[in-house]
Amino acid sequence: LRPVHVIGGGLAGSEAAWQLASRGVPVVLHEMRPVRKTEAHDTDKLAELVCSNSFRSDDAEYNAVGLLHEEMRRCGSLILRCADAHKVPAGGALAMDRDGFADAVTEAISTHPLITIQREEVAGLPPEEWDSVIVATGPLTSPALAEAVRAQTGEESLAFFDAIAPIVYLESVDLSKAWFQSRYDKPGPGGTGKDYINCAFEKDEYRAFIAALIEGEKLDFKEWEKNTPYFEGCLPIEVMAERGVDTLRYGPMKPVGLTNPHRPERRPYAVVQLRQDNALGTLYNLVGFQTKLRHAEQARIFRMIPGLENAEFARLGGMHRNTFLNSPRILDGALRLKSLPRMRFAGQVTGCEGYVESAAVGLLAGRFAAAERLGHEISAPPVTTALGAILGHITGGAEAETYQPMNVNFGLFPPVDDKIRGRDRKLAYTRRAMADLDGWLKG
Numbered sequence: 001l002r003p004v005h006v007i008g009g010g011l012a013g014s015e016a017a018w019q020l021a022s023r024g025v026p027v028v029l030h031e032m033r034p035v036r037k038t039e040a041h042d043t044d045k046l047a048e049l050v051c052s053n054s055f056r057s058d059d060a061e062y063n064a065v066g067l068l069h070e071e072m073r074r075c076g077s078l079i080l081r082c083a084d085a086h087k088v089p090a091g092g093a094l095a096m097d098r099d100g101f102a103d104a105v106t107e108a109i110s111t112h113p114l115i116t117i118q119r120e121e122v123a124g125l126p127p128e129e130w131d132s133v134i135v136a137t138g139p140l141t142s143p144a145l146a147e148a149v150r151a152q153t154g155e156e157s158l159a160f161f162d163a164i165a166p167i168v169y170l171e172s173v174d175l176s177k178a179w180f181q182s183r184y185d186k187p188g189p190g191g192t193g194k195d196y197i198n199c200a201f202e203k204d205e206y207r208a209f210i211a212a213l214i215e216g217e218k219l220d221f222k223e224w225e226k227n228t229p230y231f232e233g234c235l236p237i238e239v240m241a242e243r244g245v246d247t248l249r250y251g252p253m254k255p256v257g258l259t260n261p262h263r264p265e266r267r268p269y270a271v272v273q274l275r276q277d278n279a280l281g282t283l284y285n286l287v288g289f290q291t292k293l294r295h296a297e298q299a300r301i302f303r304m305i306p307g308l309e310n311a312e313f314a315r316l317g318g319m320h321r322n323t324f325l326n327s328p329r330i331l332d333g334a335l336r337l338k339s340l341p342r343m344r345f346a347g348q349v350t351g352c353e354g355y356v357e358s359a360a361v362g363l364l365a366g367r368f369a370a371a372e373r374l375g376h377e378i379s380a381p382p383v384t385t386a387l388g389a390i391l392g393h394i395t396g397g398a399e400a401e402t403y404q405p406m407n408v409n410f411g412l413f414p415p416v417d418d419k420i421r422g423r424d425r426k427l428a429y430t431r432r433a434m435a436d437l438d439g440w441l442k443g
């Protein structure tokens with residue numbers, strides 16, 4: 001069998017290589033460290049954890065990332081096996097001894113008879129003789145490769161900075177205060193004229209909100225991020241607030257073209273708009289609310305928005321250096337580039353977010369590339385599983401226009417029966433996922 005080439009030996013690339021080799025497919029893994037470094041990695045180990053040493057909650061019954069852990073274990077994940085083997089006490093979270101974990105992944109990959117590691121940067125599109133390639137080069141993909149991918153996919157298809165606005169679950173929005181309406185009732189393409197959720201402020205509420213944004217505790221950009229000019233056009237919400245008390249009222253919070261049906265006699269003083277974020281219509285993002293506020297501060301301050309007092313957040317906002325594709329637009333359902341199908345993408349570069357999600361997409365890319373090489377049919381996991389929910393989101397379920405990195409969460413799953421509420425609802429998602437995953441694995 002001809003080898004599959006995997007570029008990048010991080011969380012996703014290591015998992016993809018393992019899945020391929022476990023199915024008898026030879027792999028050449030190209031990792032540029034230590035020949036060329038990234039701004040965040042410190043070692044030459046595969047699957048180095050660049051920041052925290054946690055894979056978050058390990059609760060497979062009530063938590064979406066815990067469910068993803070369990071699904072990956074059942075799929076024979078190397079990353080989960082090494083994480084379990086090097087676990088440190090962390091309450092309900094799965095946290096690891098970072099060196100023990102990365103050493104174990106490095107050892108498993110480098111001693112596998114079907115895997116060859118080449119320590120080199122792939123500094124452009126892979127040569128044509130590499131007929132099956134998985135690009136798993138992460139949020140800090142080297143500039144030469146990023147530029148080549150950008151040239152292949154088009155200017156708008158690769159971002160170098162994320163500008164993440166918080167996302168709320170629709171079911172947690174108080175629609176006795178908020179309402180559906182597009183500005184001037186204009187339907188956008190495919191819209192109805194009621195495409196946005198609007199949250200209106202009175203003057204005193206607005207002033208208090210601006211003060212909270214300015215006073216809220218923020219994270220700094222890292223030194224190496226400050227040199228990246230790509231976020232100029234997309235300022236954090238708190239920076240806009242600092243420019244003047246009315247800046248937001250004339251910007252993303254302008255109240256024009258909107259009538260609050262709960263108080264039609266009063267013109268709103270300012271309005272936050274929420275836009276649908278996924279095809280299922282379960283998630284809405286706060287338009288223009290990219291932010292460097294600390295997560296706890298975001299939850300506190302954004303619950304001051306009338307109608308969001310009890311909001312549950314599927315994702316909180318952020319801004320980081322992060323190279324990622326507009327995957328819903330340019331990848332097919334098996335993670336292949338539509339314009340160059342010998343190239344597949346995996347990991348954070350596809351716009352999933354987080355160590356576990358990156359490894360999960362690596363797992364799928366490895367399985368898909370192996371099936372292709374072995375002449376088997378590619379079978380995607382059911383959309384009701386955590387693996388299927390992430391895959392579905394990045395390859396078509398997310399809105400391409402507003403695509404930003406996303407963690408796994410229950411908002412990405414097809415909803416379960418509306419009558420099931422609270423903790424039971426989460427259990428219904430995870431039970432359905434496990435049953436469907438087992439059926440898929442048997443198939």
Ligand code: FAD
Nearest residue numbers: 008010011012032051052122137138142347348354355358
């Ligand atoms: P990586 O693990 O980064 O692996 C990519 C690999 O590709 C690297 O080893 C790199 O050297 C190599 N590479 C790049 N370009 C080339 C090339 N041209 N040729 C050959 N090799 C190349 N997620 C969390 O869940 N928790 C966190 O605490 C967290 N903190 C983060 C902190 C920072 C500073 C950053 C940048 C990201 C963080 N993330 C975090 C997000 C993300 O989950 C991780 O970056 C994760 O490692 C992504 O996995 P990956 O396999 O896609 O990329």
